[in-house]
Amino acid sequence: MLSLLDYDFMRRALLAALLTGLAAPAIGTYLVQRRLALLGDGIGHIALTGVALGLLTGQAPLLTAVVVAALGAGLIEMLRAHGRASGDVALALLFYGGIAAGVLLTGLAGGSAATLTSYLFGAITTVSDTDLAVVVGLAVTVLALALGLAPQLFAVCQDEEHARVSGVPVRAYGLLIAVLAAVTVTVSMRTVGLLLVSALMVVPVAAAQQITHSFAATFGLAMGIGVVASLTGVVASFSANTAPGPTIVLVALGCFVVAAPIGGLATRRRRRGEPFADAESREHDPSESHQHAHGPGCGHPAVRHGDHVDYVHGGHRHAAHEEHYDEH
Amino acid sequence: MSAPAVRARDVSVALAGRPVLRRVALRVDVGELVTVLGTNGSGKSTLIRALVGLLPLESGSVEIFGIPVGRLRRARRRIGYVPQRSTASSGVPATVREVVMTGRMAHRRLLGWPVKGDSAAVAAALAQVRLTDHAQAPVAHLSGGQHQRVLIARALAGGADLLVLDEPTVGVDADTQRLLAELLARLLGRGVTVILVTHELGPLTSLVDRTVVLHDGRVGYDGPVSGLERPESLAHDHAHGEAPRAGLYGGGIWR
Numbered sequence: 111m112l113s114l115l116d117y118d119f120m121r122r123a124l125l126a127a128l129l130t131g132l133a134a135p136a137i138g139t140y141l142v143q144r145r146l147a148l149l150g151d152g153i154g155h156i157a158l159t160g161v162a163l164g165l166l167t168g169q170a171p172l173l174t175a176v177v178v179a180a181l182g183a184g185l186i187e188m189l190r191a192h193g194r195a196s197g198d199v200a201l202a203l204l205f206y207g208g209i210a211a212g213v214l215l216t217g218l219a220g221g222s223a224a225t226l227t228s229y230l231f232g233a234i235t236t237v238s239d240t241d242l243a244v245v246v247g248l249a250v251t252v253l254a255l256a257l258g259l260a261p262q263l264f265a266v267c268q269d270e271e272h273a274r275v276s277g278v279p280v281r282a283y284g285l286l287i288a289v290l291a292a293v294t295v296t297v298s299m300r301t302v303g304l305l306l307v308s309a310l311m312v313v314p315v316a317a318a319q320q321i322t323h324s325f326a327a328t329f330g331l332a333m334g335i336g337v338v339a340s341l342t343g344v345v346a347s348f349s350a351n352t353a354p355g356p357t358i359v360l361v362a363l364g365c366f367v368v369a370a371p372i373g374g375l376a377t378r379r380r381r382r383g384e385p386f387a388d389a390e391s392r393e394h395d396p397s398e399s400h401q402h403a404h405g406p407g408c409g410h411p412a413v414r415h416g417d418h419v420d421y422v423h424g425g426h427r428h429a430a431h432e433e434h435y436d437e438h
Numbered sequence: 439m440s441a442p443a444v445r446a447r448d449v450s451v452a453l454a455g456r457p458v459l460r461r462v463a464l465r466v467d468v469g470e471l472v473t474v475l476g477t478n479g480s481g482k483s484t485l486i487r488a489l490v491g492l493l494p495l496e497s498g499s500v501e502i503f504g505i506p507v508g509r510l511r512r513a514r515r516r517i518g519y520v521p522q523r524s525t526a527s528s529g530v531p532a533t534v535r536e537v538v539m540t541g542r543m544a545h546r547r548l549l550g551w552p553v554k555g556d557s558a559a560v561a562a563a564l565a566q567v568r569l570t571d572h573a574q575a576p577v578a579h580l581s582g583g584q585h586q587r588v589l590i591a592r593a594l595a596g597g598a599d600l601l602v603l604d605e606p607t608v609g610v611d612a613d614t615q616r617l618l619a620e621l622l623a624r625l626l627g628r629g630v631t632v633i634l635v636t637h638e639l640g641p642l643t644s645l646v647d648r649t650v651v652l653h654d655g656r657v658g659y660d661g662p663v664s665g666l667e668r669p670e671s672l673a674h675d676h677a678h679g680e681a682p683r684a685g686l687y688g689g690g691i692w693r
């Protein structure tokens with residue numbers, strides 16, 4: 111381990127990995143909560159165009175990538191907020207446009223397949239001092255906002271409409287989350303790479319929520335898993351001389367594989383602890399004042415439910431029971 | 439004389455270009471409990487969502503305690519909103535307490551973490567819906583009725599004096615329905631105004647001051663429950679032309 115830290119580039123890579131491992135799951139928790147788990151993936155594709163623009167114009171690819179990814183994320187969020195991206199088609203257009211333009215422009219800039227691979231899957235030896243300064247600055251900003259605005263972001267991601275009625279500026283926070291995700295994608299570009307960055311945003315959260323019960327715990331544990339995966343990935347990448355991204359993602363997936371059965375076991379134990387807690391109130395729940403008789407052709411969709419038939423009725427299911435109907 | 443809790447004048451709303459509300463007028467005085475009934479698609483939920491400022495108005499105006507709904511700002515904390523929803527959970531686990539805490543958002547500035555007063559308000563709201571013992575439980579583990587109680591507690595936590603509930607009784611157990619009736623009775627005693635969309639009055643009937651029935655986006659009836667010709671059928675989501683045939687299919691073969 112000491113020998114690792116003797117190398118300047120390794121020290122830079124480990125610091126970048128540490129910050130990436132913290133920031134990606136932090137913002138990822140909000141994305142998963144909003145059920146936008148794949149947003150990071152799309153932003154990664156768009157960021158590639160930014161990288162290529164940097165290569166083509168001689169600017170630092172990290173900076174052009176941040177700008178292009180943030181613009182793309184903002185565009186996606188605005189399409190979403192205005193209900194225009196109802197299909198995933200609008201998003202798909204951006205994703206594919208991003209990666210196609212990225213590869214084309216990299217080619218025009220004289221970049222090789224190796225250049226592309228280093229951005230797509232990470233490359234620890236390429237983290238320069240300038241890169242590191244940008245990465246530290248951006249990652250600390252993302253972490254500060256993701257933690258400092260936690261109550262507001264949680265409320266927006268939990269129930270957008272309720273937050274709006276409470277006077278929370280939902281649009282602004284939605285845009286902030288999208289831009290933070292874009293910044294995180296770019297920050298993670300050197301360690302995990304653009305194609306796998308979304309995994310570092312989502313997989314630690316998925317692993318954490320197997321065993322956690324609260325948002326706060328999920329948030330914290332996901333960051334812990336992210337750090338372990340990132341550091342392991344970078345070290346393994348050094349020893350095996352491979353791209354760090356795939357190792358980071360496989361370690362994170364390993365955490366999920368370990369966490370899933372633990373969570374399943376805990377759920378089973380909880381159910382055994384209170385066997386009839388739910389059943390009691392649901393077993394027999396007569397519907398109030400029901401004058402309509404359900405039957406074939408009564409207009410209400412019939413659903414087979416075990417040994418009888420339920421009729422779907424105003425969003426709930428009625429089953430005939432003696433002289434009345436039960437709620438099923 | 440103080441302004442009414444809600445005054446909607448000439449409200450028209452279109453969803454995706456289709457007119458859903460047509461020149462609806464509604465006045466709810468402070469301390470009243472008004473229910474909004476109507477068949478599916480009659481515009482009940484649309485009316486409620488327009489009242490709390492979630493939908494743009496094609497025409498007309500909505501005032502909450504005398505303030506136009508678009509300019510409520512800090513007065514937003516006076517509205518407690520229970521959206522029509524069967525679940526309180528999202529993509530990530532959250533405890534009952536964490537969800538109910540978001541009901542305090544209107545009391546917070548742009549930045550800011552929960553303070554002591556927020557915790558006390560959340561504890562009080564949980565006690566009112568009898569979920570104190572479940573405060574640390576993940577919402578995903580709750581039953582349908584308990585989910586609804588979490589959403590109600592979230593609305594109560596803000597200390598609102600206007601409570602707007604969209605179908606809080608759909609698919610909940612009888613216990614939760616009774617609890618809701620007791621809770622609303624207590625709140626009305628404190629001068630809170632309640633607007634409630636429902637299609638089953640059930641144990642709430644005796645609390646209702648006035649009922650508004652929407653029909654095809656227009657107010658078809660506005661008066662006491664007793665004035666409804668057939669409260670059951672209207673309240674029950676579908677009006678059947680024929681007499682009930684209880685017993686024909688209710689007895690055995692479909693069981």
